Amino acid sequence: MTPCTVTTGFFTLGKCGVMAVAGCPACGRALCANHVTEGGLCPECAAARNQVGHPAAAAAYRRRAHRHRTAQEYSDAGWYVGFDSYDRAAFDPGAGADQDYLDDGADALVDS
Amino acid sequence: MFWREQKAALAGFHPLHQALVHERGFAATQPAAGWAALVDSLYRHAGLVKRRKWALPARTLDVVVPLIIELCSDLGPKGTLTVTADLRGRDVPGKTGPERQLAVRPPIKSATEAWAVDPWLRLRGELRDGSILEILVVDRERKRSIRKRNPRGKIKWKRKSKLVQTIKVRRRLPAGVVSQVPATPPPPWIGTFVREGERCSVLAAAKLTRMPQSGQEQVDRILSVATEPFRWTAQNRGIA
Numbered sequence: 001m002t003p004c005t006v007t008t009g010f011f012t013l014g015k016c017g018v019m020a021v022a023g024c025p026a027c028g029r030a031l032c033a034n035h036v037t038e039g040g041l042c043p044e045c046a047a048a049r050n051q052v053g054h055p056a057a058a059a060a061y062r063r064r065a066h067r068h069r070t071a072q073e074y075s076d077a078g079w080y081v082g083f084d085s086y087d088r089a090a091f092d093p094g095a096g097a098d099q100d101y102l103d104d105g106a107d108a109l110v111d112s
Numbered sequence: 113m114f115w116r117e118q119k120a121a122l123a124g125f126h127p128l129h130q131a132l133v134h135e136r137g138f139a140a141t142q143p144a145a146g147w148a149a150l151v152d153s154l155y156r157h158a159g160l161v162k163r164r165k166w167a168l169p170a171r172t173l174d175v176v177v178p179l180i181i182e183l184c185s186d187l188g189p190k191g192t193l194t195v196t197a198d199l200r201g202r203d204v205p206g207k208t209g210p211e212r213q214l215a216v217r218p219p220i221k222s223a224t225e226a227w228a229v230d231p232w233l234r235l236r237g238e239l240r241d242g243s244i245l246e247i248l249v250v251d252r253e254r255k256r257s258i259r260k261r262n263p264r265g266k267i268k269w270k271r272k273s274k275l276v277q278t279i280k281v282r283r284r285l286p287a288g289v290v291s292q293v294p295a296t297p298p299p300p301w302i303g304t305f306v307r308e309g310e311r312c313s314v315l316a317a318a319k320l321t322r323m324p325q326s327g328q329e330q331v332d333r334i335l336s337v338a339t340e341p342f343r344w345t346a347q348n349r350g351i352a
């Protein structure tokens with residue numbers, strides 16, 4: 001099963017993890033049925049294009065705007081960069097902040 | 113639309129939605145799905161109910177709802193969010209304390225001062241990372257009435273009012289999680305107090321002497337203060 005790698009949460013960051021049914025045509029990340037927005041885009045890519053009709057895209061837009069605004073307010077650049085790299089890690093295998101999904105137990109056994 | 117139809121629509125709304133209309137507040141604890149049902153119900157209000165007497169109280173759609181939506185995305189599957197909203201405003205009976213005489217000198221004849229205290233929003237969420245988040249927003253108004261003699265010898269009354277808002281946010285970290293001092297201090301208008309112990313807690317507090325001028329600004333202020341306790345753990349910075 002390929003899990004959906006859309007970022008969830010506002011203050012607590014997580015990954016959706018529900019079974020993916022599609023990939024985002026713009027960034028390639030795996031998407032569950034609930035996270036496919038207009039034009040098949042993931043919520044982050046839709047938000048980046050100001051397409052916020054889908055609730056998940058609107059939430060992604062608000063979360064990113066909040067991180068950006070508070071990183072400036074706190075003069076804490078890492079507060080935004082950390083979030084951004086966490087979000088991007090989802091479709092950049094190996095750089096993942098949450099490696100659980102990438103752990104393929106069966107393959108590991110074959111390799112050793 | 114006739115009032116009869118609007119009344120019927122009102123009766124079909126979520127119970128907490130009805131409490132907002134009739135009592136201008138509510139207190140409830142429920143998981144994210146329950147809050148989503150309330151928000152759906154509130155979004156249908158404007159299309160179905162026009163009568164001013166049954167309007168939603170100020171701060172419902174532009175402050176309370178956005179905060180509920182963001183915090184619900186941080187709840188675990190079993191976690192609940194408690195919301196205590198009192199949107200009656202600060203002028204209702206019981207919110208103004210006793211009047212106190214102030215020391216005066218001529219030409220002021222007398223002056224009294226009273227404080228109205230309005231804790232209009234309290235939130236408590238059991239977040240999916242194991243932490244507990246509490247938010248408290250209180251408006252305070254200092255009301256002074258002054259009696260003074262003007263240069264022509266006439267006695268005049270003057271009223272003065274000053275409004276301040278305090279926002280306090282406390283996050284109790286998950287058991288066993290240690291705090292990390294963030295790289296930068298918070299902006300000067302936010303104070304931070306850390307209590308170490310079996311469960312570390314980070315309290316961020318702010319006192320606004322200029323009241324937020326819009327719902328969006330109010331939400332931003334609350335979320336800005338709430339950000340500080342999350343900067344104290346690596347996980348919420350995007351570093352797992």
Ligand SMILES: [Zn+2]
Nearest residue numbers: 024027042045
């Ligand atoms: Zn995408």
Ligand SMILES: [Zn+2]
Nearest residue numbers: 004016032035
């Ligand atoms: Zn998903």
